[in-house]
Amino acid sequence: MARLGRVLLLLTTCLGLLGTAGCGDDYDGLVIGVVLPMTGPQATYGEESWNGLQLAEADLRQAGTNIKFKLVLKDEKSTPQEAQTQAKTLMELEGAHVLLGSVASSNTKTIAGAAKENGTPCITPASTNDNLTTGNPWLSRICYKDSVQGGVLATFALSNGWKRAAVCVDNESDYSRGFADNFKGAFEAAGGTTHFEYFKAGNADYSNVIQGVADANPDVIFISGYYEDGGPMIKQAKARWEGKPVIGGDGLDSAEFLTLIGDAQNPIYFSTHFAPDAPDEPAVKAFAERYRERFGKEPGAMAALGYDVLFVLMDAAKRCANPKSAAELNTAIGATKNVKGITGLISLDNPDRTPNKPLVIVKVEGGAKKFHSTIKP
Amino acid sequence: MLADVLLDGLGLGAIYAFIALGYTMVYGIIKLINFAHGEFFMVGAFVGYFALRDLGVDEVDLPQPLPILLAFLVAITLAATAAALLAVLTERLAYRPVRRAGRIAALLTAVGVSFFLQNLAVQVWGAGARAYPEPGIWLYVDDLPAKADADYKIRERVEAVVLKGDAIDTARKAALRAEGIERVYRTPDLTKEGKQGFVLLALLLWTPVLWWLVKRTRMGRAMRAVSEDADAARLMGININLIVAATFFLGAFVAGVGGVAYCATYGSVKPLTGWIPGLKAFIAAVIGGIGSIPGAIVGGLLLGVAEFAIPALLEQLGWADAKAFQDALAYVFLIIVLLVKPTGLLGKPQREKV
Numbered sequence: 001m002a003r004l005g006r007v008l009l010l011l012t013t014c015l016g017l018l019g020t021a022g023c024g025d026d027y028d029g030l031v032i033g034v035v036l037p038m039t040g041p042q043a044t045y046g047e048e049s050w051n052g053l054q055l056a057e058a059d060l061r062q063a064g065t066n067i068k069f070k071l072v073l074k075d076e077k078s079t080p081q082e083a084q085t086q087a088k089t090l091m092e093l094e095g096a097h098v099l100l101g102s103v104a105s106s107n108t109k110t111i112a113g114a115a116k117e118n119g120t121p122c123i124t125p126a127s128t129n130d131n132l133t134t135g136n137p138w139l140s141r142i143c144y145k146d147s148v149q150g151g152v153l154a155t156f157a158l159s160n161g162w163k164r165a166a167v168c169v170d171n172e173s174d175y176s177r178g179f180a181d182n183f184k185g186a187f188e189a190a191g192g193t194t195h196f197e198y199f200k201a202g203n204a205d206y207s208n209v210i211q212g213v214a215d216a217n218p219d220v221i222f223i224s225g226y227y228e229d230g231g232p233m234i235k236q237a238k239a240r241w242e243g244k245p246v247i248g249g250d251g252l253d254s255a256e257f258l259t260l261i262g263d264a265q266n267p268i269y270f271s272t273h274f275a276p277d278a279p280d281e282p283a284v285k286a287f288a289e290r291y292r293e294r295f296g297k298e299p300g301a302m303a304a305l306g307y308d309v310l311f312v313l314m315d316a317a318k319r320c321a322n323p324k325s326a327a328e329l330n331t332a333i334g335a336t337k338n339v340k341g342i343t344g345l346i347s348l349d350n351p352d353r354t355p356n357k358p359l360v361i362v363k364v365e366g367g368a369k370k371f372h373s374t375i376k377p
Numbered sequence: 378m379l380a381d382v383l384l385d386g387l388g389l390g391a392i393y394a395f396i397a398l399g400y401t402m403v404y405g406i407i408k409l410i411n412f413a414h415g416e417f418f419m420v421g422a423f424v425g426y427f428a429l430r431d432l433g434v435d436e437v438d439l440p441q442p443l444p445i446l447l448a449f450l451v452a453i454t455l456a457a458t459a460a461a462l463l464a465v466l467t468e469r470l471a472y473r474p475v476r477r478a479g480r481i482a483a484l485l486t487a488v489g490v491s492f493f494l495q496n497l498a499v500q501v502w503g504a505g506a507r508a509y510p511e512p513g514i515w516l517y518v519d520d521l522p523a524k525a526d527a528d529y530k531i532r533e534r535v536e537a538v539v540l541k542g543d544a545i546d547t548a549r550k551a552a553l554r555a556e557g558i559e560r561v562y563r564t565p566d567l568t569k570e571g572k573q574g575f576v577l578l579a580l581l582l583w584t585p586v587l588w589w590l591v592k593r594t595r596m597g598r599a600m601r602a603v604s605e606d607a608d609a610a611r612l613m614g615i616n617i618n619l620i621v622a623a624t625f626f627l628g629a630f631v632a633g634v635g636g637v638a639y640c641a642t643y644g645s646v647k648p649l650t651g652w653i654p655g656l657k658a659f660i661a662a663v664i665g666g667i668g669s670i671p672g673a674i675v676g677g678l679l680l681g682v683a684e685f686a687i688p689a690l691l692e693q694l695g696w697a698d699a700k701a702f703q704d705a706l707a708y709v710f711l712i713i714v715l716l717v718k719p720t721g722l723l724g725k726p727q728r729e730k731v
Contacts (some may be wrong), residue, residue, distance in 0.1 A: 025460055039496060043504030171701050198701035202653045205571075206645035207385040208700045226507040232644040235508075236569050258510035260645055263564065334682075349507065 026030025027113045029068030030323050032312040032313065033096030035111055037103060041228070044254065045103040045302045049125055051295050052306025054102070055287075060314060075104055076111075084110035084194050091118050098122070100309055105129030105174050111138040120332035125309040126273075126302055127180055128250070133352050139286050140333050140353035142309050142346050144274055146175070148180025148255065149249050152224070152359045153271050156375060157247060158190050162220035166195045166213040168233065170225050173201060180224040181247055196222050199229060214240045221266075226251040233259025234268070241266060252299045258367050268364040273301040275371040276358045287342050301343075308341035312348070315339050357360045381686045388573025388642065390681020391580040395635030396658030396675035397586065399464075399628030399666065406604045406624045406670040412487040412630060415468060415655015416494035420462035421588055421633025422640040422650055423502060428452035429510040429641075449513035453637045461634030463706060464625040468492075491655075498648035508645040509640045513564040517577065518553050521545045521561070572642040579638065583631065584674055591670060596623060604668075657707070664714050666724025683710045 011209040034053060037046035057071060072094050082100055091114070099115050108127035115122035116138045124132070124141045128149060133139050133184045150303060154345035157165060159218040165187060170176040184194045197212040209232065213221055221244055230252050234241075248270040261268070276288035276299055289308065291299040293294040316332035317323035323332075336348040344357035356377060363372040404410045434448035471490050475482045483619055522545070553561075591597040599620050602610040611617050639654060640646040657680060666678025687706045691699035699706070714722065 039499045039504060041647075043499060047503075169701075181652060196698075198698065198703075200704055202649065203704070204639065204645065204650075204654075205385065205389050207381070208688065208703060210701060211381060228645065228647065231506070231508070235644045238568065256505050256507060261508060261512070262508065262644065263641070 007096050011283070013099060018090070024359065027070065027095070028360040029070060030098070030317060031094060031096045032069055032071050032310075033041050033090030033094060033101075034071055034073045034100045035076050035090065035099060035101030035107075037107070038073070038075035042078040042104055044256075045126070046075070048300050048302035049103060049298075049306035050300070051291070052125075052303035053293060053310055054310075055291060055303075056307045056310035060310065062142055065314065065318075067314065067315070069238035070315075072096065074162075077105055077259065078104070078107070080107045082109040082174075084114050085354060087111040087114040087122075088118075090121050092370065093116070096120065097326065098313060098329060100125065102129065105178075108139075110134060112136050115139065119326050121326060122331055123309055123313060123333060125305040126250075129174055130182075133354060137334075138330060139350050139351075140176070140336075142312050142341070142355060143230060143305055143343070143350070144147065144350075144357055144359060144377070145354050146178045147182045147185075148356075149271055149359065150179055150184075151186040152377055153247060153249060154183050154190060154192070156186065156187035156271070157222070160245070162218075162221075162245065163191070163219045164193050164216075164220075166216045166218035168197050168199055168209050168213065168221070168223045168225065168230075170201050171198055173225065175226075175251065176224045179224075179251075183222060183224065183357065199225070199233070200358050201225065205268055206236050210237045210240055213237070214242075218244065218246065221246045222250045223252065227254040227260065230270045231257045234264045234266060235260060235262035238264065238265075243267075245269070247271075250301055253362070253369075255298055255300065258364065258369065261364070267363055267371060270364075271359045271361055271375070273357075273360065274304040275362050275369065276372045277369075278360065279371065283340070284342055290335075294358060297301065304342040308339075308343050311335045311341060312336055312339050313347055380568060382689050383682065384573060386572055386685040387574055387678060388570075388681070389684065390661075390678035391573075391576045392642075392654060392677075393636050393641045393658045393681055394580055394637065394674045395583075396654055396672065397662040397677045400659055400662040401665070401667055401673040402591075402600075402624050402628045404662070405471075406600055407476065407483075407607075407621055409472065409483045409487065410659070410667075411625075411628075412484070412655070412659075413490040413494055414628070415651030415658070416498075416637075417460040417464050417467075417629040417651070418496060418632040418655060419646075419651030420463055420494070420636075420650025421456040421629075421646060422515050422636035423498070423632070425452040425456035425461040425637035426507065426509060426646050427639065428455045429512055436511065444514050445512045449637070449641070452512075453634050456637045457630045457633030459628045460636065463629040465622050465631030468615050468622055473621075475620075483525030494583075495648055501551045502613045502648060504648060506645040509644050511564050511567070511641075511644050513562050514724045515560045515562055517560055518550050518558065521550065530662065539623070551568070569642060571637075576638045576642060581676070583634070584670075587627070587631070587670060590627065602625060604621040654698040660707070660711050663721055664711055666721025669721070669723045670724070672721055672723035677724075680707060680710070683707055 019312040038041055057121060074086035074090055076086050087099055099111060099120060101111055103126045104194050105127040108124045109132060112122050116136050122139050126143050127141060128143055128146045130145045130147050167180050169180045187194055196218040197209045199206055199209040223246060230248055243265045247268045250272045252270040253272040278284050288299050293301055316336055317328060319332045320328045323329050334348055334353055339346045346355040348355060358374045358376045359375050362369045399414050401411055402448030429448055429452045433449060434444055434451055437444055467490055467564040471486050475486050591600060599615045602615055603617055603620050607617055661676035662673050665678060683708045684703055688699040688703050
């Protein structure tokens, strides 16, 4: 029996090795390395982004393209260290000409570092931290950045007449802190006041932060964090938050958020990259329908960004004489102008290589997400 | 204010105690720090999730609060049993082969098992957090009170049938029936505080049972004998493998109960659910004196209260951001306890074995 255990262990190890084995040596097309969190706490984002990429690949192939390309996916297991390792594996062993990834800013940071060292272009679909693209000409992104999101959310709150905000922050997360600080800057500059309360991701009891917010008696509660914390927090607060409005960012944009909040009576709004029910957007509607058909799920923001990132890349590759030349491809990506994506019009021809897109505000109503408005930064 | 801090702290501490019991029992018998214990807790929570979601106990026509209690009882029993069986299987496949290889090998195996189970759970159940189901009750439209005092809804969250405070008169009932709605679903207004009370109560009921098992039964005596000297116990005719398996079973059974209680109280479950509570419970076991059952309870409750009370106190004293350091303060507390009493609060001084 002990032997059986060992044999099983050996067998699983071998299977694991087989799964990662691959060879990019004799492929003569454009090799696109994709680094995403497919396991670990951020796996839902990775899965959605990958679905979006697959859908984009299918659409590109169906439309017909002159450029031969393939996608190679590596799992960064939701850690910055693994993200760097996988980025290096892709560039050195798989012969990747360009990298796409990742979701969490901390993880994209290490990927972009490796890409810069190696001189390989890299585009992140969804990392919003402001500092990522500064000082690294090899990294571009197709999403907005945190300072923009913080400013938009502050504008939205003030336009509703909410002057005093309680902000729930996770001090250990780059995303949460950066977002909260940017919100605070914009909100206070426009005459609002903020009160900070702290929580820690993964501690399932939010009593401290809930009570702190209740004591501060704000007009609006801003949760700067991910749905895994925001959802249960709103549910646990129930009576203590007395139906006060709650706002948040793209971290709350997840289907599970809607069930996690339970029977919360608070009006909830969050800013995000895209809403499948946005009016007057036939391309968005068509994308959402094909996504539902193929994956049987409602597309979230990561899916739309994953979809767009491949189109931005292929648009740049088309403008290159030789897309496999790193310098030429990177210049072409940086010259991207008005590519019509699901998440808006994408132009990267600015020093930040970050698009200036409008944000979507979504309202949670009767257990579903409803398009509310778009706000231009 | 003080009452809030105490209830929050005791509620969370009771969960730590539930997990710490398993750590302490296993450590007491084979001197293994079972890092996979938090994963037994998580698996228990998931089994409870499926039981609450799919078994439909709340559809049984019983007088009002009974279906909810029954649903929880069934979920907890299934969850605890599943966690216990997983623990026995883990012990058989992973720990027993390395038991004689030294404590470091066993410790590393435990860490490996922990990662393995976490990632297996991610593969099977997905990585995201899921909302923990709340058992409710089905009511016939005819039975609805004339004035609604709660939210009624169709199970699938399609739409709220009756909004809070709406009067439900005969006309409204007829309208509902005309729409083909015969029964409506009601989720109970269980607050987090109420659930925490239940958890504390469960802990109070469980502790004497465990104490009795260990101190007053033949199996308990055999456990203590193995703990004292495994080789001598074997010579006395005690089946060590059986006793170790039984210890894992008991420890994980309690953890499974804790898993359902924890997730039902705080509202969500995910594959990493067991990670932080597992770590904290380990700390609780050390604070209380690892190897001691009353120590695990005392340590758990104390750590829970300390996590809330220390930041609240420091905030009162003028340090506005104290709550940002909630966890760090809990660890500082651990260090102070260990400096004053290295064996933990109720731990026995260790004798060198020659």
